[in-house]
Amino acid sequence: MDFNTISVTNSKGQSVPxxxxxxxxxxxxNTASKCGFTPQYDGLEALYKEYQGxxxxxxxxxxNQFGKQEPGDNTAIQEFCSLTFNVTFPVMAKIEVNGDNTTPLYQYLKKAAPGVLGTQGIKWNFTKFLVSRDRKTVKRYAPxxxxxxxxxxxxxxxNI
Structure with missing residues (x-):
């Protein structure tokens, strides 16, 4: 599977290649609104402001696969991220990162950057993947x- 052939769905239900x-x-x-790691939205937004340009x-x-900590629909999630954390980076539609309904993006990421001892499953909310411009390097970070x-x-x- 080639990374650039994958599409994701935004919060309005539109496909985004x-x-x-x-x-x-x-x-x-992968995020959740009711998780102990949810305050990481602040840190993510700070990174976005610093490095987006x-x-x-x-x-x-x-x-919503971990402790049912993202129960809202896409509209409620957008409102929460905007009003609570002033998030300006894209928050896409709710997805599954493990199991039979894992999105193609997460199938790719888990294979490209397995976890500890080669495990591919996502363990919890706020697992992070950093993907290089050329898509050859994918690094995985714990929640x-x-x-x-x-x-x-x-x-x-x-390259800074």
């Missing part, structure tokens, strides 16, 4: 890894 993000470093995160794009994918801890890797991929 990942090729729209060509020449961008991508930080892809240099070629970083952050894309959030709400997911407990705060967004600011990714700065060195982001800067390396942005």
């Amino acid at each position: 990942l090729s729209d993000y060509n020449d961008k470093v991508l930080l892809i995160v 240099m070629g970083l794009e952050i894309i959030a994918f709400p997911c 407990k890894d705060k967004p600011e801890a990714l700065k060195a890797d982001i800067e390396s991929m942005l």
Whole structure:
């Protein structure tokens, strides 16, 4: 599967080809509104403000597979992210990251950057994947890894 042939769905139900993000470093995160890691939205937004002009794009994918911590519909999720954390990066439609209904994007990411001991499953909300511009490098970060801890890797991929 080629990364740039994958499409995702935005919060309005429209298909968005990942090729729209060509020449961008991508930080892809599965998120939830009622998780202990939800305050990481602040850190993600800070990274977005700092690095978007240099070629970083952050894309959030709400997911309700972990502790049912994302129960809202796409409209409620958008409102929460905007009103609570002033999120300006794209928050896509709710997806599944594990199981039979795993989206093609997460099938790709889990294969490209397996977890500890080669496991492919996503363990919890706010697992992060950093994808280089050429799509050859995919790094995986645990939910407990705060967004600011990714700065060195982001800067390396942005060549700053």
